[in-house]
Amino acid sequence: MRMRGGKPILLLLVLLLALPWQAAAAEKIRIGFIYDLTGPFAAAGAVPAKIGTELIVEMVNAKGGVLGKYPIEAIFADAQSKADVAINEAERLLNAEKVDILAGVYSSAHAVPLAGRVDAQKKFFWITVAISSAVFKNRNLRYVFRPQVHSDQFGLLSTQFLAEFVKPKLGIDPKDLRVAIIHEDGPYGTGVATSNEEGAKEYGMQVVLKEGYSATAPDLSSLVIKLKRARPDVILHTGYNPDITLFLRQAKELGLRFRVLIGHGAGYGQIDRLIETFGNDVDYIFNVDPVAAQLLDPKTLAPGLGDLIQEMVQRYRERTGAKEVPPHTSMGFNNTWILLEHVLPLAIQKYGGWDAEALRQAALDLDIPVGGTLQGYGVKFAPPGHPMAGQNLRAFPVVMQYVGGKTFIAYPTEIRTIDPVLPLPPSSPFAMR
Amino acid sequence: MPVFDIFLLEAIVNGILLGGVLALLALGLNLIFGVIDVVWIAYAELVMGGMYLIYWATRLLGTSWPVLLGASVVAIALVAVMGVLVHVLIISPILDTPPINQLLATGGLLFFLQSFATLLFGADFRNLGLHLPILNFLGMYISFARLLAFAAAVLGMLGLYFLLTRTYLGTAIRAIAQDREVMVLMGVNTKKLYLITSAIGGGLAGLAALLLSLQYDVHPFIGLTFGPITFMICVLGGLGNMLGGFIAAFIMSQFISIGGLYYSIEVAYVMAFVFFIVMMFLRPEGLLRR
Known part of the structure; x- marks a missing residue:
């Protein structure tokens, strides 16, 4: 110049x-x-x-x-x-x-x-x-x-968990398991739902319903009725807060019954709020999320x-x-x-x-081994050229279960703090009768 | 998949009940537009205000029925006062300016109320924690809260109808709705009538608040859920036409409910909006206008 x-x-x-x-x-x-x-x-x-x-x-x-x-x-x-x-x-x-x-x-x-x-x-x-x-x-x-x-892990983990437990706990072969996938329709819900479906297919489960909805929808009763018609054993749900409370409330009012409900983070992660709204009704619901650090055994x-x-x-x-x-x-x-x-x-x-x-x-x-961060996972980022370049490949979520207003780790089994309870016991308003 | 079964019937019944909720919301907005010729864009935010009032009343005094009833009366009265304040502070000074100004001013009020509620109460979702009975009728489940809202919508509609057609005040309100300018020439105190109308509109928002808080969480952004569809229903029924709005609410809710059952909730909304757009071409003045 x-x-x-x-x-x-x-x-x-x-x-x-x-x-x-x-x-x-x-x-x-x-x-x-x-x-x-x-x-x-x-x-x-x-x-x-x-x-x-x-x-x-x-x-x-x-x-x-x-x-x-x-x-x-x-x-x-x-x-x-x-x-x-x-x-x-x-x-x-x-x-x-x-x-x-x-x-x-x-x-x-x-x-x-x-x-x-x-x-x-x-x-x-x-x-x-x-x-x-x-x-x-x-x-x-x-x-x-x-x-x-990342969300693929969320969706896959819940189906992996089911594949391992439905036979011994529900007496249902994974191939006969009826699964419904419902989700808010943003990238978060859609992403988790897609991997839910992939996971379900991998284990040969029957996806009887897969449907998205807007998180600000004023009414989810038609979805609930559709679920009643589809009679799923398991509902895999991904949503934010107003839609989750609306769904659970309408599900109860409309008499929806199922054996297992697995939520995937966001609204399902806010147990204080859920209990304030539903009291004991949230007992035995599962939630897939990165673990809350305080639930881990610090020795690990x-x-x-x-x-x-x-x-x-x-x-x-x-x-x-x-x-x-x-x-x-x-x-x-x-x-x-x-x-x-x-x-x-x-x-x-x-x-x-x-x-x-x-x-x-x-x-x-960065190369942090598993157990090296507060949430239990390690850190190793996918390098350029990798399909997930920039993503931490050592991060993993866990399956948690709410019992008596407390959160327990149900899966992976190595770090679990509770033997997962499924199907929903009769005390739950959503339990099959 | 069977086309007709108990689930379809259940969806229709639930659609009717949802229609009741929406009709109740549309009623107040329509009244105000019909009489004062102003769209309160922030109408759903007034409802939100009422919901917070009821929430805090039950929070502080417990959720017994007497408390709930008392809180409701107070909430309806206070939201009515809010309605009057909206008119006096915001609408009245700009009543004679082009309509866009009123739209912008109430739009501003919307953001103000949302932010103010966030500031006061935080972004948390709160609810009464009430467990209402579950009604089972012929193998169908019916939401008790929705049934209440439906009944209130019908009663509100009838009450408003009788007020407008059988009382002197109602006649005056209808007259002013027909011709603002001439009524002034005839010596009618339009300001007073505007205030009364705003109070009734606010009171209806308070009533809606009560019924919504039985079935929804209150949070500063609840207006996002109900504001747009309420406005759409009013337009579909013909802004200011209360019967039209009432009918439009049920048409929309059936689209959502039956469409949601046979396709998906997302598709149902698309169908409802397509119907809305088509109707805007066919009957731009609203369903019932000739």
């Missing part, structure tokens, strides 16, 4: 002015977190996830920041449960606030469009909660990473993590007054912890800073 006389000097001046300021600013790591603080997703887990994130940022900052000397400046943005707002907020955080890292995101409906956009800008994007496999599948993203499980985790979990639980209860700590708190906390305590230190020490390239390299280098 040719420059005339004055310009190089001007440029030099600007550079000189900018340099010391840059050095001072470089002390702080700016991270923009997007969660839904308002709108329907807020109460379906987004707010507990945000609080989990906040807690770990505070705890890391309390000891001086990353590596004890680089404090985190967290900027929280509200996506208002709307994809367009999430995209606008991401643009604002990246280009106006000039954050170094974009992180968070509860909804898969937001994560899918965001991932492509942020990757195209070559900015580092760290997804903590949204699970849809569509975020990564065959997109070969380079700057987007997700320590969290790396040393020190048990104490960290205890502190998370204590701080969460102090902040919210809640009894149960939902799994989303662990997701926000643990997945941010991986970023702050593993990715960032590695990027700084090995790659000399926290620009997108260094962070990306560090993330790809």
Whole structure:
């Protein structure tokens, strides 16, 4: 490029002015977190996830920041449960606030469009909660990473669990099992439902109904009646909050009966809310989710993590007054912890800073064995070229069961805290009679 | 799959009951449009306000029937007052400006109420935790809460009908609905009538709040679930035409219910909206306008 006389000097001046300021600013790591603080997703887990994130940022900052000397400046943005707002907020955080890292995101409906956009800008994007496999599948993203499980695993785990237990517990051969799959019709519900169907097919189960609906639908009675007609043994359900309570309420009113109900996260993860609404009726319902860290046996985790979990639980209860700590708190906390305590230190020490390239390299280098994070899973990201490039291949969800208002781990068997109860016992209003 | 069976009948009955809920919501909105010529876009948010009132009353005083009844009366009265406030503070100053202004102003109110509720109560979903009896009739299950809502919608409709046709006040309201300008020339105090209409409309929102809180969770965004479809029903029935709105509510609910049974809820909505669009071409003034 040719420059005339004055310009190089001007440029030099600007550079000189900018340099010391840059050095001072470089002390702080700016991270923009997007969660839904308002709108329907807020109460379906987004707010507990945000609080989990906040807690770990505070705890890391309390000891001086990353590596004890680089404090985190967290900027929280509200996506208002709307994809367009999430995209606008991401643009604002990246280009106006000039954050170094974009992180968070509860909804898969937001994560899918965001991932492509942020990757195209070559900015580092760290997804903590949204699970849809569509975020990564065959997109070969380079700057987007997700320590969290992905939705294909959700859907497959519930069918795997059924395949193992329906014969001994229900006396039904998996090939004769009647399965209904119902889901909210966003990428999250659709993604889980698709893998539910794949899993059911793999085990030869009969899918008697598969149907989506809008999470804000004012009425689900026709779906309930259809289910009564289809007579499934098992219902696999994926939804947010208002639709799950509406479904369960109408299912009870309309006399729907089944043997097993397995929910897949989001609204089903909020047991406090479900109990407030339905009391004992939620007993024996299953939920597939990344585990709430406090349910794990700390002996199965790396040393020190048990104490960290205890502190998370204590701080969460102090902040919210809640009894149960939902799994989303662990997701926000643990997945941010991986970023702050593993990715960032590695990027700084090995790659000399926290620009997108260094962070990306560090993330790809990461190799945490199973048991090495608060939610039990390890971390190894799928490299570029892999069909799920950017996805943590060592993350796994678990099957939980609610009994007497408490949450137990039912599957995988190695870490279970309860022998799963199925079919629904007669005390349940949904039990077959 | 059999075409006719007990499940179809059950779906039709549930559709009728859902229609009752929607008809009740449409009633107040229609009344206000018919008389004041203003669309309260934030109508469902007033209902939300009423639901929170009932929730907090039962939360603080328990969920016994006397409390619920008392809370309902108070909620209906307070939402009626909210209706009057909406008119006095928001509509009245811009009543004579182009309709788009009123639309925008009540639209603003919608966002204000949503955000205000989030600020006050948080984004949590709350409900009364009531366990209503389950009705089993000829092998069909019927929701008790819906049955109540249906009965209230029919009673509300009849009550409004008698108020409008058999009382002096009703005659005045109907007259003003027919010609705003001439009524002023005849010495009628239109302001007072507007206030009364707003109060009735608000009261109906309060009644709807009571019946909705028996079957839905209250949260700041419940209006998203009911606002658009209520508005659509009013338009389908002819904005301001109360009988039209009443009938339109049942047409829409049957689309949702029967369509949902034979196809899927998503397809059912598509069918309902296609029907709506076609009707807008065939009868842009609403179902019952000649």
